[in-house]
Amino acid sequence: MIVVVVDLDGTLLRTDATISTRTKAALAMTRAQGARVVIATGRPPRFTRVLAAEAGLTGVAVCANGAVVLDLGTGDVEVLAALTMPLAAAAAKVVAETMPGVAFAVETGEWAVTGPGWLRRASRETARQEARSLDDLWARDGSCVKLLAWTPAAVTDAVLDRLRRRLPELSVTYSGAAGMVEIAAAGVSKAAAVARLCERWGAVPADVVAFGDMPNDLPVLEWAGTSVAVANAHPLVLERAGRVTASNDDDGVAIVLEEMFAAEPDVVPSA
Structure with missing residues (x-):
């Protein structure tokens, strides 16, 4: 087969x-x-x-x-594999130190919940919610399948390498969306x-x-x-x-x- x-x-x-x-x-x-x-x-x-x-x-x-x-x-x-909200919040703090001006969103699979400053629109955007603050974003019940970090700047291989070194327990990747880094649970x-x-x-x-x-x-x-x-x-x-x-x-x-x-x-x- x-x-x-x-x-x-x-x-x-x-x-x-x-x-x-x-x-x-x-x-x-x-x-x-x-x-x-x-x-x-x-x-x-x-x-x-x-x-x-x-x-x-x-x-x-x-x-x-x-x-x-x-x-x-x-x-x-x-x-x-899910990412708990406390772990997503901790990862976001590290990302913010590496990518100035970054905005965050969490993806549940059926909903995208965006935080302050999130300007990116995916093609065929559906099922999007907006959190009034980062505290509200992290306070959601349950977990997410990935944390999204976005800036207007390009994502370079050097930025990805720095994030992977600082977040060795998580999966950090890039799928081509301009300015976007995607973070998921280990493995x-x-x-x-x-x-x-x-x-x-x-x-x-x-x-x-x-x-x-x-x-x-x-x-x-x-x-x-x-x-x-x-x-x-x-x-x-x-x-x-x-x-x-x-x-x-x-x-x-x-x-x-x-x-x-x-x-x-x-x-x-x-x-």
Whole structure:
């Protein structure tokens, strides 16, 4: 059994957050030939449900960079690792010392709760709440699946390295959103969640083909037997992936799937 693991933004989706007709057909062909297709995204379940439906995908999706597994058929959500609010608040204090002018939000999976100064709007923004103060943000009951930190400035590899050194007990990553750092509980990664699914299915890394474009994809790209970066990927991803395909806007994922599953590459035009 082949397991195809594919990131959404910047990889499967085009720059305008849509999916081409050719890519939809390639995914359908892949599934028809018995492969499992797993979405692995930094997006929370509420976004992933919509985007998976547009791509014609069912099965399971790894969401929030590996903190959550979503059953696309039943809608069931399994939180693999949550971040307590006290721990999120403590991490935010460290981030604020490293990224001046930073604003924070917490992602629950079904809601994004933003703190003061949060100006970023995600594509297809839904289910957003606003906390009046940081104290209100941290005072929420329960936990979150990730802490989001945003500034108008670019996130550099040096900033990420500093945060990882200062927050060694947490997972710190970057998925490509301008100015955004994402922080989750210890051990959270797309690779860990995909490995858990593969163990359940009796699949091993050699059975896995993974596609990605950003540093948050690196763990699963390095774990999978076959790793593919799209041409628009982050330099680290281009360097470490086993293969580079065309960009997300040029049907890079579809090109590889057509080669693997013996479809004619020009049968279905982009649309």
